Amino acid sequence: MEIRSIRGMNDILPEDSILWKHVRDTMHRVLARYGFREILIPVLEETRLFQRGIGETTDIVEKEMYTFEDRSGQSLTLRPEATASIVRAYVQHHLYTSGKVEKFYFWGPMFRYERPQKGRYRQFYQIDVEAFGSNDPSLDTDVIASLYDFLAALRVPGVTIEINSLGCPKCRPGYHQALKAYFSDKQVKLCPDCKSRLVRNPLRILDCKVETCHALAMNAPNIHEFLCDTCKTHFRGVRGYLEDLRIPTRLNPMMVRGLDYYVQTTFEAVSENLGAQNAVAGGGRYDGLVRQLGGPDIPGIGYAMGMERLVMILKEAGEEPMEWPCDLFIATLGKDARRFGITLAAKIRKTGKVCEFSYEPKSLKALMKLANRLNARFTAIIGEDEMREQKIVLRNMETREQVTLPMDDSLPEMIVVSLDNADDSRSTQRPPFPSSFPEKSSR
RNA sequence: GUGGGUGUGGCUCAGCUGGUUAGAGCACUGGGUUGUGGCCCCAGAGGUCAAGGGUUCGAGUCCCUUCACUCACCCCA
Numbered sequence: 001m002e003i004r005s006i007r008g009m010n011d012i013l014p015e016d017s018i019l020w021k022h023v024r025d026t027m028h029r030v031l032a033r034y035g036f037r038e039i040l041i042p043v044l045e046e047t048r049l050f051q052r053g054i055g056e057t058t059d060i061v062e063k064e065m066y067t068f069e070d071r072s073g074q075s076l077t078l079r080p081e082a083t084a085s086i087v088r089a090y091v092q093h094h095l096y097t098s099g100k101v102e103k104f105y106f107w108g109p110m111f112r113y114e115r116p117q118k119g120r121y122r123q124f125y126q127i128d129v130e131a132f133g134s135n136d137p138s139l140d141t142d143v144i145a146s147l148y149d150f151l152a153a154l155r156v157p158g159v160t161i162e163i164n165s166l167g168c169p170k171c172r173p174g175y176h177q178a179l180k181a182y183f184s185d186k187q188v189k190l191c192p193d194c195k196s197r198l199v200r201n202p203l204r205i206l207d208c209k210v211e212t213c214h215a216l217a218m219n220a221p222n223i224h225e226f227l228c229d230t231c232k233t234h235f236r237g238v239r240g241y242l243e244d245l246r247i248p249t250r251l252n253p254m255m256v257r258g259l260d261y262y263v264q265t266t267f268e269a270v271s272e273n274l275g276a277q278n279a280v281a282g283g284g285r286y287d288g289l290v291r292q293l294g295g296p297d298i299p300g301i302g303y304a305m306g307m308e309r310l311v312m313i314l315k316e317a318g319e320e321p322m323e324w325p326c327d328l329f330i331a332t333l334g335k336d337a338r339r340f341g342i343t344l345a346a347k348i349r350k351t352g353k354v355c356e357f358s359y360e361p362k363s364l365k366a367l368m369k370l371a372n373r374l375n376a377r378f379t380a381i382i383g384e385d386e387m388r389e390q391k392i393v394l395r396n397m398e399t400r401e402q403v404t405l406p407m408d409d410s411l412p413e414m415i416v417v418s419l420d421n422a423d424d425s426r427s428t429q430r431p432p433f434p435s436s437f438p439e440k441s442s443r
Numbered sequence: 444g445u446g447g448g449u450g451u452g453g454c455u456c457a458g459c460u461g462g463u464u465a466g467a468g469c470a471c472u473g474g475g476u477u478g479u480g481g482c483c484c485c486a487g488a489g490g491u492c493a494a495g496g497g498u499u500c501g502a503g504u505c506c507c508u509u510c511a512c513u514c515a516c517c518c519c520a
Contacts, residue, residue, distance in 0.1 A: 004511085059518050063444085081520085110520080115444080117514060126520060193517070209516090258519055268520095279520060306520030333478075368480035376480095383478065397480070 008114070008122025018322045019311055020125075024107060026153050027127055031105045034146045036129060039104040041085040047075040053084030053293055055260030057200075064112040078111035082128035083261075083286070083302055084293070090132055091295035101133040107307075119277035119309045130302035135287060137237030140265045141245065143301050144238075147269060147281055148247045156271075156310065157317045159280060162252040163242075163267040164223070165235040166203075166284070171228035172263075176202055178221040186216055206254040222253050231264055238265055261286040265301065273313050280313065281305035327353040327419055329376035331367040333383035340407070341382050344392075347412040353419060371397060378419060394418055 005011060012020060028038075047067050054061050066078040079085055086104055089095075095102050106128040113122060131143055144161065151159055167175060179202040187195060190205070194213050197204040206217045227235065242249055249267070257266045266284030274280070283303020290298040315321075328348055332341040341357060348355040356374045358367055364383065371379040381393040390407040394415060405414050 007511085064518080112519080114518075115516095116512095117516095120519075124520070128520095204518095276515065277519070282520060304520055309520060331479090364478040365476080365480075367478095370480085372480045379480085381479075385478075393479090395479075400480090402479090 006122075008116040010121060010123070014324060015321070016311065016315075018324050019314060019318075020307065022322060023127075023154060023307065023310060023314070027105065027107065027150065030150045030153050031129065031146060033149075034103065034142060036103040036105040036131075036146065039086060039089065039106050041079075041082065041089055041106060041108075043078060043109070044076045045079055045085055045088070047077040049084050049088055049293070050077055050080060053087065053261065053289065054081065058258065058260055060112060060259070064114055066111045066113055080110055080112045081259075081304065082106050082108070082110065082126060083130060083289070083304070086128065086130045086302075087132075087289055087293050087295070087300065091290060091293055096133065096290075096296055096298050101131060101139065103129075103131045105129045117277070118275035119306070119312060121308060125307035127305040127307060128302065129283070129304075130300060132290065132298055132300040135234070135285075135299040137234055137241055137265075140234075140238045140285065140301055141241035141247075143283070143303065144242060144249070144267055145245055145247055147267075147283075147303055147305075150305075151269060151280075154310070154314065155317075156280070156313055158272045158313070159269050161247070161249045161267060161269050162255055163238070163249045163265065164252050164255040165227060165231055165264050166257065166262055166266050167223060167227050167231050168263045169288070171226055171231055175221065175223050175226040178226060179203065179205070182220050183216070189213075189216060203256045207256045217254060224253060234264055257282065257284055261289045261292070263287050267303070269305075271309070271313050273316055274309055277306075277309065279306070280309045323375050325354050326356050326374045326376045327378065328415065329356045329358070329371040329374050329379045331358045331364070331371060331379050331381050333364060333367075334387070336387045337382040337384065340387065341380075344380070344382075344412065348415060351412060351416050353416060377422070378415075380415065396422060398422075 047065070050065060051061055056062075060080050065080055067075060068077075070076050086106065090102065090104075108125065109123050110126050111123055114120060116122060129143065129146060131139055144163070148161060166172060180198065183190065183194075183198050183202060183205060187198065189212050190198065191208065191210040191213050194205045194208050194210070197208075205213060206220065208214060208217065224232075224235075239249075239251075252268075255266060255268060257268075262284040264285045264287070267282070268279050269281040270278050271280050272278070281303050283301070285299065285301040287299040288297075290296065290300055330341045330345050330348075332338045338358075338361075345355045345357045356376060358370065362370065364381070367381075368379065376397055379395045379397060381395060386392050386407075391404050392407060392411070393402050394405055395402045403418065405411055405418075
């Protein structure tokens with residue numbers, strides 16, 4: 001019986017992981033510009049952390065967590081999201097004493113026990129961005145700007161950033177009441193799900209995809225008429241700054257977030273190119289969360305981005321798939337050549353070039369085929385003739401040009417020079433992904 | 444948890460109302476080129492038709508069960 005990976009948990013093979021790497025490289029580059037610093041957190045936490053952080057009644061906590069007891073009987077949970085852990089670390093290490101706004105980012109797997117479907121897996125990867133220590137709209141703006149910059153740098157096509165304000169514990173209850181009042185007399189027209197939402201969380205009805213519910217929701221009371229002055233001013237500030245930065249966003253008063261901790265600003269990056277799971281990133285402000293998890297009353301804001309979904313969009317948009325680079329393939333024929341070649345490979349690698357080697361004895365024809373398969377830009381041919389004459393043949397795989405180089409101490413250097421010259425003559429390099437998403441000028 | 448779809452060489456799929464040696468394309472290996480890749484031509488290897496049970500003279504094809512994958516609902520990234 002063949003052993004297979006378990007449901008909802010996928011292997012990311014090298015042909016895809018190169019794109020993942022590209023996304024992560026971009027993440028490091030873009031987020032560093034905003035002063036976000038990488039934080040690494042454990043995969044396992046005490047179950048209580050998520051119960052308190054995410055909310056006891058959320059779907060995540062109620063039915064989606066991988067929870068089990070360890071050998072000492074303690075209840076542990078594989079993290080279903082990163083925010084709670086990062087808040088925990090922030091509190092545990094007293095990072096709020098640093099005297100500055102602390103900004104973190106993180107990348108890693110999350111776990112939720114759900115039925116897998118397009119863009120949703122049981123082990124999935126998120127990029128997570130969090131900032132603590134200010135309630136000023138300028139921080140909201142910077143966080144959203146970092147998301148925008150990130151997507152722009154990746155040239156992600158067809159993405160819109162939607163924003164909204166959910167109000168705060170002071171003004172949201174009033175809105176809840178208004179929604180309940182509005183939907184109550186229209187209850188018969190609501191779908192079964194929305195009928196129960198009416199009791200549990202009327203906000204969710206706004207999000208319903210059923211035609212009739214959606215139509216009713218269109219005329220429902222608008223959250224922005226219920227925001228208190230503080231929230232109103234705050235949201236106006238965020239929108240104003242975003243406009244100053246020329247970051248295009250769309251106000252979506254119907255947007256609702258799924259986790260309990262969100263207040264005021266919420267936002268989502270939605271793609272037209274995904275399936276039913278169209279959110280690439282989502283986040284918002286969570287001013288009560290640090291306190292909720294035992295820290296001081298410090299505000300925070302952040303977002304999470306779904307790697308699989310991001311990569312999915314990029315793959316669809318990419319004209320040519322990315323490939324792992326190979327600068328040089330060393331093709332050897334015979335024992336003596338192999339011995340010389342493996343040493344040469346080591347020297348080439350010390351220069352920083354990517355170098356592959358012919359491990360298995362093959363005919364030259366087969367070796368050339370291999371060079372092709374390895375995507376090698378150059379092939380160094382070292383056979384019996386070359387060993388006898390103390391020289392090697394260097395072939396440019398693209399132009400088919402070959403030069404002969406002497407086997408002396410300068411050989412590695414000569415090879416590197418040839419490789420670099422070829423680089424310079426390649427006039428324009430096409431970007432890996434085209435874009436309809438406006439690229440903001442960088443560097 | 445609920446509903447739909449699909450399981451045939453490594454991959455993508457044909458296989459008509461059950462009929463006897465299960466096919467194609469791509470990929471792979473070898474050859475055409477005795478030391479030069481991509482294109483072309485030729486040849487070869489590779490399948491208990493997801494698994495189990497049933498109907499039948501006969502099942503890849505029909506029925507049942509299980510499993511897997513997939514899409515959608517719920518919810519979320």
